[in-house]
Amino acid sequence: MTSPLTRTLWLLLILPFLSAGLAVAQKLPGIASKTAGMKKYPGYFTFYYDDAAGKIWLEVDKLNQEFLYVNSLPAGLGSNDIGLDRGQLGGERVVYFEKVGPKVMLVQPNLGYRAITNNKNEARAVEESFAKSILWGFKAEAEEGNRVLVDATDFLLRDAHNVTGSIKRTGQGNYKLDASRSAVYLPRTKNFPQNSEFEATLTFTGGDDAGRFVYEVAPDVQALTLRQHHSFIQLPDNKYKPREADPRAGYFGISYFDYATPVDENIEKRFIARHRLQKKDPSARVSEAVEPIVYYVDNGAPEPIRTALLEGARWWNQAFEAAGYRDAFRVEVLPDSADPMDVRYNIIQWVHRSTRGWSYGASVTDPRTGEIIKGHVSLGSLRVRQDYLIAEGLLAPYEEGKPVNKAMMDMALARIRQLSAHELGHTLGIMHNYAANNNASVMDYPHPQAKLDRTGNIDLSKAYDTGIGEWDKVAVTYGYQDFPAGTNEKQALNDILAKGRANNLQFISDRDARATGGAHPTAHLWDNGTSATDELLSVLRIREKALQNFSERNIKPGAAMSTLEDVLVPIYNYHRYQTEAAVKLIGGLNYTYAVRGDGQLVTEVVSKGEQQKALDAMLKTISPEVLAVPEHIIKLIPPRAPGLRNSRELFAKRTGLTFDPLAAAEASADFSVSFLLHPERASRLVEQGARSNTLSLQNVTEQLIQNTWKSRREKGLQEQVQLQTEQVVLTHLMALANNEGASYQARAVATATLKDLKNYIETRLRTNKQGTYHAHLTFALERLNRPVVEEVKPNKTLDLPPGSPIGSGEVLRCE
Structure with missing residues (x-):
């Protein structure tokens, strides 16, 4: 056994050698020697390109100094549905480099929670209460003074824009980044005094389960090659003065929680x-x-x-x-x-x-x-x-x-x-x-x-x-x-908005304008005029004139006659946006983004007269004379010519290759009825009808039934349009009656309407023993008698071809 004295002597003998070895291991080469022979890009963050290895070496000379990091997509996929467009910006982040031993961390502080104060301890308490994010860890490879050199290649060649996630989220396949087919893109890798710009060509492989949107745009679905861009940007100086947000002004902006705010003031700060x-x-x-x-x-x-x-x-x-x-x-x-x-x-x-x-x-x-x-x-x-x-x-x-x-x-x-x-x-x-x-x-x-x-x-x-x-x-x-x-300034800004209000200028933004959940009577997408109802009637007259004039003159000489369908789609559906506008008056609520003391209207239910006028116009949109495609147009449109693609821009069809005027009418009827009987609108009609002299849900369902199921019987194609519209109405009444998102009384009114309709159908069947109308009534009664297991799943109706641009339309900064 070795004695303690012997072990001590051995440690004393080898300690100098261990210390020398550690010193050698810790000493890094100088930046100049490490980058010898590389192309230097001087600028905000000086960097070097090693052509032999295909690497970017980044010189970090601003440790613990905040800057802005932005990633973007300069060369995209070309599909609206997937959403990876040329020029698409990613998120911006305030970041800083922090050196910890041999590591250099890229740190994103948490700016959503702050303490704007000179008290360092108070600020530290907030900083330590919420997580920060370390976006990347680099290894220090060389250093000179306060400058550190790191290999930034892997950071730049990663999927910073989450291309794989976007493709997967839209159901278009499972892809992964292929490093062997990815590289720095030098033509867009540049340096400037206030910003450093890096770009990479990235290839994503997979494709065995690629979706049709990928097939539409990729030369080879097994390999999708795009480019991603990284910007390191010097933050602006502190001379900019933020301007407080006002809900009436209509600005995007930033917000954060300031925990240094006095208790009697709002902790959330908002600036435009x-x-x-x-x-x-x-x-x-x-x-x-x-x-x-x-x-x-x-x-x-x-x-x-x-x-x-x-x-x-x-x-x-x-x-x-x-x-x-x-x-x-x-x-x-x-x-x-x-x-x-x-x-x-x-x-x-x-x-x-x-x-x-x-x-x-x-x-x-x-x-x-x-x-x-x-x-x-x-x-x-x-x-x-x-x-x-x-x-x-x-x-x-x-x-x-x-x-x-x-x-x-x-x-x-x-x-x-x-x-x-x-x-x-x-x-x-x-x-x-x-x-x-x-x-x-x-x-x-x-x-x-x-x-x-x-x-x-x-x-x-x-x-x-x-x-x-x-x-x-x-x-x-x-x-x-x-x-x-x-x-x-606060008073001056308030005066600017007050002057606008005095000139009848109002601001109402996105979510209030949607036809599904929105209720504002003047805030609509794609509408014109001061009255949504009057404009709908005007648009229907324009549509009628265009359909009357529709002929082979709508396409160029030599064009395939089947391309007349392309031109017909936006004309037949020309009233779609004004329909969305007019329906918002039914169960509508006028309001402003009022603040206390500004004297604006707060809320006011749309009058019964205005609601009834809008309902009359809406019922016109599902009348057979509006929905039936004129015979002279039907005769002009043959099946799609060879070489011409079918697409979602055309009418849906139930007749195979041939033009289907009934399907066009079905989709249009479904469009109007789905808005009339939307569960949120139905619930508002119940609530408003209970507390004011205005239109009730029962008024709407009664008039809907009266103008469809109980209306005068048509003949020919208009009869078929009429019958299928009645089935569409039945579909949405059944859906509303069994929609747990609607109020109990809205479901009750829909259920009562269905019961009355069932009695009506049974009565009519006693006197209609055969023919088309008999079949229609029999089918409707069979649908009404189906048991409800978990929820009603009525026959799927057809959708209109897209009217608004294709893709996600919910982004607040798009058109």
């Missing part, structure tokens, strides 16, 4: 998102800006689209002029030398996809303050073609020996101007405004305003507005006004 803009002379009524806001239009957009994009975006200068700025907002064409993903450029990007899709207005925003650092608009290129198609359907313009009607291109380009202004508005921080009647805002969704001229022909000369709206001027003044020193 906006660009930094300052007047050279804040005391002057009109002044130039210290630094103007400049946007750039994608140089890949063709003419005349490019000019239309420029013109529409420049409308916003009218709003900045109204706020007292001179030449503070400019729009130019992107120089060939510029990179659209470079954070220094506010960009309007022209994006191509396999099908028409939403356009988006996104931005890179400082999460600390709400300051917009970069505006980024993505405009879907197929939208202009859809407007041109609608114009073809309305005008039937292709006559032998006559030039093509210029009004179609004029309308399509007018829409592009409006769309450019709309999406750019989002990147200024401004929300949708769906209560902006009479073209008060480009932040509404506009439907083409067709009119009948004195001779009864369709006129598209004023299809879209041609400038900024009055609400937009109020919004920009609220967000960007630079007040003179000594101004009571």
Whole structure:
């Protein structure tokens, strides 16, 4: 056994050698020697490219200093449904590098919970109460002074944009990143004094279970190659002054909880998102800006689209002029030398996809303050073609020996101007405004305003507005006004909104405008006019005229006759958006985003007269004369010609290859009835009918039955349309009666209506012993007698072809 003295002597002998070995192991090479022979990219974060190894080496010289990290998708998949578009921005994050021994951590602090205070202990208590995130861990490979060199390659070649997750979430397959087919993309890997830009080509493999959306866009579904971009951006200085949010102003923004707030004040702080803009002379009524806001239009957009994009975006200068700025907002064409993903450029990007899709207005925003650092608009290129198609359907313009009607291109380009202004508005921080009647805002969704001229022909000369709206001027003044020193800013901002209200300008945004759950009588998507009901009747007259005129003149000479169906779809369904608008008056509630003391209307139930007028118009949309496709049109449309793809843009069919006018009518009837009997609307009708003299759910169901099941019997195709509409009504009554999301009394009224209808059907069957009507009644009675196990699962009705752009339409900064 070794004695303690012997062990001590041995330790004393080897300790110097151990210490020397550790010193050698811990000593890192210098950065210059480690990067010898590599290409150096000096800039915000200097980095080096090792061509032999295909690696990026990052020089970290700003330890524990916060900066902004943004990932994006410069080269996309091209599918609206999957949503991985060219130019799509990922989230922005405030981060910092922290060195811990041999490791360098990329840390994201938790800015959602703060303590804005000079008391360090109070701030530390909040910081330690909520989790932070370490986004990546690097190994220090070389160092010089306070500078550390790390291998950033794996960080840059990872799926930061979660492409695999997006594909899987949309049911399009299980893919994984293939490192052997991924590499740094040097043409877009650049460095600048205030931002470092990195880009990578990434390949995702799999495809054995690829969905049809992937098949539509990929040359080989086994390998999807996209590009992802990473930006390290210097945060703005502390001279920007955040502006408090107001629910009446219509701005996006940031929010966080400030635990240093006194107990008698609101702990949640909200600030609007906006660009930094300052007047050279804040005391002057009109002044130039210290630094103007400049946007750039994608140089890949063709003419005349490019000019239309420029013109529409420049409308916003009218709003900045109204706020007292001179030449503070400019729009130019992107120089060939510029990179659209470079954070220094506010960009309007022209994006191509396999099908028409939403356009988006996104931005890179400082999460600390709400300051917009970069505006980024993505405009879907197929939208202009859809407007041109609608114009073809309305005008039937292709006559032998006559030039093509210029009004179609004029309308399509007018829409592009409006769309450019709309999406750019989002990147200024401004929300949708769906209560902006009479073209008060480009932040509404506009439907083409067709009119009948004195001779009864369709006129598209004023299809879209041609400038900024009055609400937009109020919004920009609220967000960007630079007040003179000594101004009571809160009062001045309140005065701006009060002046807008005095001019009958109101702000109502997204969720309030939807036809399913929404109840506001003036906030609607894609509608026109001051009265949603009157406009629906007007739109139905336009639709009737267009269907009367529909002929082979709606397609170009030499086009396959089956392509007439493409043109017919948006015309037959021309009233769909105004239908959604009018139905919101039924069970409707007028309200504002009032604050205490501002004198605005708080709530008011829509009057019984207005609700009844809307119901009458809604019932007209499911009448056989509106739903039946005219015979002269049916005869014109053969089965799809070889080589022409069937798509969701066409009518659904129950007749195989042949055009199915009954299916078109069924989908349209289902569209209207589903809104009339929506469980939330039904529940509101019960509640409102109980406490005010207005329309009740029982009124609605009685009139619905009276105008369908108990109406005068039609003949021919209109009879078949009438019978299937009655089955659609039955379907939705059964669904409402058994919908646990509806109120008990709404379900009770639907159940009572079904019982009365059953008695009516049984009575009619006694006198109708054979024929089509007898079969119809027998089938309906059999449906009513089916047992309810867990829930009623009525026959599946057909959906309308998409009207709005294809893809997710719930994003708040899209159109």
